Amino acid sequence: MVLSRRPRTAVALTAALALTLTACGGGGSGGGSTPGVTDTDVLIGSTLPLTGNAAPGYSEQGPAAKAMFDYINASGGIHGRKINLKYVDDAYNPANTVTLTKQLVLEDKVFAMVGALGTPTHTKVVDFLNSSRVPDLFVASGCTCWDQPDKNPYTYGWQPDYTVEGKILGDYVAKNFADKKVAYFYQDDDFGADGMKGLDKFIDQSLVVSRQPYQPGNTDVAAQVSAIARSGAEVVVLETIPAYTALFKLTALKLGYNPQLVASSVGADPVTVAGLLENFAKQSGASVKGSDLVEGLVSSAYLPASSNAQNSWIQLFKKVHDTYIPNLPFDGNVIYAMSYAYTFAQVLQAAGKDLTRQGLIDALNKGGFTGPGLVPFRYGPESHAGYTGGQISTIRGGQQVLSGTPLTTDDGDGPVVPYTQPQPAAPANGVPAA
Amino acid sequence: MTETQAPQREAPRAPLWRRSTLLRHACFAVLGLLGFWLLSIALDPFANLQLAQIAYTAIAVAGLTVLSGLSGQISLGHGAFVAVGAYTAALLLENAEWSLAPVLVVATAGTALVGTLVGVAAARLRGPYLAGATLALAVGLPSLADYHGLRDLLGGANGLIVSPPVPPLSLGETFPLERWQSWICGICLVVVLFLLANLSRSRLGRDMRLVREDEDAAALSGVHVARTQILAFCVSAGCAGLAGGLFAIVNNLAAPGAFTLALSLSLLTAAVLGGLGSLAGAVYGAVIVTLLPNWSTDLAQQADLPRAVYANIPLVLYGLVLILVILAFPGGIQSGVRRIGRLLRRNRKN
Numbered sequence: 170m171v172l173s174r175r176p177r178t179a180v181a182l183t184a185a186l187a188l189t190l191t192a193c194g195g196g197g198s199g200g201g202s203t204p205g206v207t208d209t210d211v212l213i214g215s216t217l218p219l220t221g222n223a224a225p226g227y228s229e230q231g232p233a234a235k236a237m238f239d240y241i242n243a244s245g246g247i248h249g250r251k252i253n254l255k256y257v258d259d260a261y262n263p264a265n266t267v268t269l270t271k272q273l274v275l276e277d278k279v280f281a282m283v284g285a286l287g288t289p290t291h292t293k294v295v296d297f298l299n300s301s302r303v304p305d306l307f308v309a310s311g312c313t314c315w316d317q318p319d320k321n322p323y324t325y326g327w328q329p330d331y332t333v334e335g336k337i338l339g340d341y342v343a344k345n346f347a348d349k350k351v352a353y354f355y356q357d358d359d360f361g362a363d364g365m366k367g368l369d370k371f372i373d374q375s376l377v378v379s380r381q382p383y384q385p386g387n388t389d390v391a392a393q394v395s396a397i398a399r400s401g402a403e404v405v406v407l408e409t410i411p412a413y414t415a416l417f418k419l420t421a422l423k424l425g426y427n428p429q430l431v432a433s434s435v436g437a438d439p440v441t442v443a444g445l446l447e448n449f450a451k452q453s454g455a456s457v458k459g460s461d462l463v464e465g466l467v468s469s470a471y472l473p474a475s476s477n478a479q480n481s482w483i484q485l486f487k488k489v490h491d492t493y494i495p496n497l498p499f500d501g502n503v504i505y506a507m508s509y510a511y512t513f514a515q516v517l518q519a520a521g522k523d524l525t526r527q528g529l530i531d532a533l534n535k536g537g538f539t540g541p542g543l544v545p546f547r548y549g550p551e552s553h554a555g556y557t558g559g560q561i562s563t564i565r566g567g568q569q570v571l572s573g574t575p576l577t578t579d580d581g582d583g584p585v586v587p588y589t590q591p592q593p594a595a596p597a598n599g600v601p602a603a
Numbered sequence: 604m605t606e607t608q609a610p611q612r613e614a615p616r617a618p619l620w621r622r623s624t625l626l627r628h629a630c631f632a633v634l635g636l637l638g639f640w641l642l643s644i645a646l647d648p649f650a651n652l653q654l655a656q657i658a659y660t661a662i663a664v665a666g667l668t669v670l671s672g673l674s675g676q677i678s679l680g681h682g683a684f685v686a687v688g689a690y691t692a693a694l695l696l697e698n699a700e701w702s703l704a705p706v707l708v709v710a711t712a713g714t715a716l717v718g719t720l721v722g723v724a725a726a727r728l729r730g731p732y733l734a735g736a737t738l739a740l741a742v743g744l745p746s747l748a749d750y751h752g753l754r755d756l757l758g759g760a761n762g763l764i765v766s767p768p769v770p771p772l773s774l775g776e777t778f779p780l781e782r783w784q785s786w787i788c789g790i791c792l793v794v795v796l797f798l799l800a801n802l803s804r805s806r807l808g809r810d811m812r813l814v815r816e817d818e819d820a821a822a823l824s825g826v827h828v829a830r831t832q833i834l835a836f837c838v839s840a841g842c843a844g845l846a847g848g849l850f851a852i853v854n855n856l857a858a859p860g861a862f863t864l865a866l867s868l869s870l871l872t873a874a875v876l877g878g879l880g881s882l883a884g885a886v887y888g889a890v891i892v893t894l895l896p897n898w899s900t901d902l903a904q905q906a907d908l909p910r911a912v913y914a915n916i917p918l919v920l921y922g923l924v925l926i927l928v929i930l931a932f933p934g935g936i937q938s939g940v941r942r943i944g945r946l947l948r949r950n951r952k953n
Contacts, residue, residue, distance in 0.1 A: 220915075255904070257900060257904065258900065261860060262860050262861055262863060263762065263854070263856050263858045263860050263861050264850070264854045264856065264860075264861035267854045267855060267856065268652065268653075268656070268854070268897070271648075271649055271652055271781075272649055272897070275647070275648050275649035275652075275781075276647075276649045288761060289760055289761045289762060289858055289860050290860070292761060292764060293762075293764060293854070293855055293856040293858070296764070296766070296855065297855070357749065357759070357760075358759050358760040358761060359759075359761055384746075384749055384760075385760065386746075
């Protein structure tokens with residue numbers, strides 16, 4: 170049969186499509202009944218921004234978590250299995266997150282997702298992961314939304330949620346800066362809203378003289394900062410990502426306004442903020458010493474500070490850092506990722522030799538995990554919330570200095586209470602004990 | 604679809620389906636549906652997801668190619684129309700709980716209306732001014748979601764979550780969701796291509812070509828230039844709106860972060876790669892811009908490159924493919940396919 174011209178195009182088109190699509194099909198698959206698990210390996214996946222606006226700082230988390238797993242693998246792994254992390258770049262675009270997460274689950278057949286980053290991105294795949302019964306552990310975001318065990322039994326948060334942190338900071342402000350005028354500078358989304366919900370539980374509303382939002386992406390915050398300056402606030406609480414902590418400080422500096430700053434841990438890592446301060450100042454033709462400008466910034470910390478060389482966890486993480494990722498800065502992001510990687514290894518250890526997805530969830534719900542954190546987790550059948558609080562820290566000499574005892578609370582109306590258990594020491598070989 | 608009419612002397616002897624444009628296009632549509640169906644049942648769920656993404660991208664690109672290729676207007680802001688369609692569908696599906704078909708129709712019609720309004724402005728703008736205006740649309744419109752008054756409705760920066768359409772039980776309990784999504788998108792694609800192919804052969808399509816070639820000459824020969832240009836914007840935005848509605852149900856979301864300037868530019872890239880003005884080209888272009896970033900990322904990941912290099916590989920490959928295609932086939936891939944087709948035919952005759 171002689172095909173006429175046009176149908177040939179159609180056939181060519183179909184054939185081309187079939188070829189291209191089947192070429193990318195196939196891929197790896199687990200040998201056993203549990204996806205991603207063999208006798209020697211366990212494959213996990215993660216999505217995070219390696220490129221784009223959200224990449225600075227956050228892009229370090231993939232390599233850092235992988236480095237921690239490499240270190241554990243070099244010591245023999247967990248139950249004889251090596252942990253392989255495949256992290257992919259979603260550029261903070263939720264449409265990419267959906268495609269890549271489905272690729273990790275359907276094509277790569279990962280056993281679990283670990284440390285996937287971002288609220289606007291990850292909220293779009295929670296339904297898919299839960300209906301596919303894929304453990305979705307330690308989402309890197311402080312959204313209160315990960316803690317919905319009834320609706321999303323496979324999703325778990327990791328860091329203290331923004332409301333918990335807001336309560337601890339609010340408690341501190343109410344006690345230490347009593348009767349001073351307070352202003353909020355906040356990211357105009359769930360992060361800012363959840364954080365203020367916590368702050369407002371403790372800070373006297375008659376003292377809150379200004380609330381100024383910013384839109385991420387719009388770097389001109391002069392209007393907001395001068396409004397706060399005009400309000401005469403002596404204390405400014407920042408619910409900001411690191412870039413906006415730096416922008417606030419620089420803009421206030423130009424106005425000659427120097428209030429006491431209190432910031433959510435999200436935007437208070439001294440290394441990251443100091444670096445951003447110097448970069449931004451350089452872009453506008455000025456030169457500043459970033460570490461001087463962050464002096465006195467109050468925040469709440471739930472992990473040991475990167476500068477605390479006495480801490481056994483920092484010693485362990487520094488060793489991993491120097492061996493596997495010496496080119497990355499040793500900052501809060503690296504410690505964050507190594508810490509959740511360690512927690513995952515702990516849960517894997519607890520789940521036992523016969524690894525299944527349900528076994529992992531059961532082990533996690535049994536709870537009792539302590540590790541790099543200063544406070545315990547809240548994991549259990551009724552709660553998928555991560556760390557329960559933090560410890561007030563102040564930046565002195567460019568380093569986070571902790572004060573008082575760690576504090577814990579919930580994201581409801583519960584009080585802020587001290588937590589007195591000492592932090593356990595890190596295992597020498599980096600592998601969590603059975 | 605843009606090639607010249609078959610020589611007149613051949614027409615009387617040609618079979619009926621070749622003589623009637625409508626019938627011919629209907630035949631292609633049936634063939635296309637069959638091909639799409641065969642493809643989707645041969646592929647695994649993830650490849651079906653990609654197939655669905657190719658299909659909705661192709662719909663948006665086909666609309667764009669009608670606008671730029673036929674009527675000669677440029678739009679750098681088609682991602683904004685995709686966003687309008689996606690948000691419309693998301694709101695109707697989640698808040699009003701409409702069923703899928705009317706949702707897609709309303710997403711298409713609503714966006715076509717927005718496109719008409721933009722088209723009215725566009726009909727007064729030329730070349731770089733039009734490009735600039737549509738660019739502003741692409742940048743500005745998605746940030747409307749963050750506007751205070753609309754925050755509760757549109758979900759702010761976090762956007763809206765859309766529940767995927769569930770495959771009917773009659774297909775079996777284990778029928779993959781992704782295949783169902785690709786079927787919906789595939790049917791829409793074939794319908795859109797069928798309609799656009801007819802449009803391009805209609806009087807309106809001829810008017811559009813006239814306007815593209817010379818507005819003054821077109822006006823002199825009785826074509827209403829502005830109306831033709833506005834209609835082109837309307838049709839093209841409608842396609843983008845339908846693509847947006849499908850985008851929402853395939854990716855389960857409508858969020859500002861998904862409708863970046865990069866989306867608008869990749870639609871234009873797809874149209875240029877495939878061949879401006881060619882509907883088949885729109886499909887080739889959509890295949891490339893959907894699959895290439897994915898493959899190149901996989902490739903970079905496997906090569907275990909340093910992060911700074913790794914992060915840039917997809918962009919480099921994108922650029923390389925664009926350069927190669929434009930060098931080899933200045934008229935896009937479809938022009939290359941035609942040239943190869945002509946060569947094959949000539950060889951057979953010899």
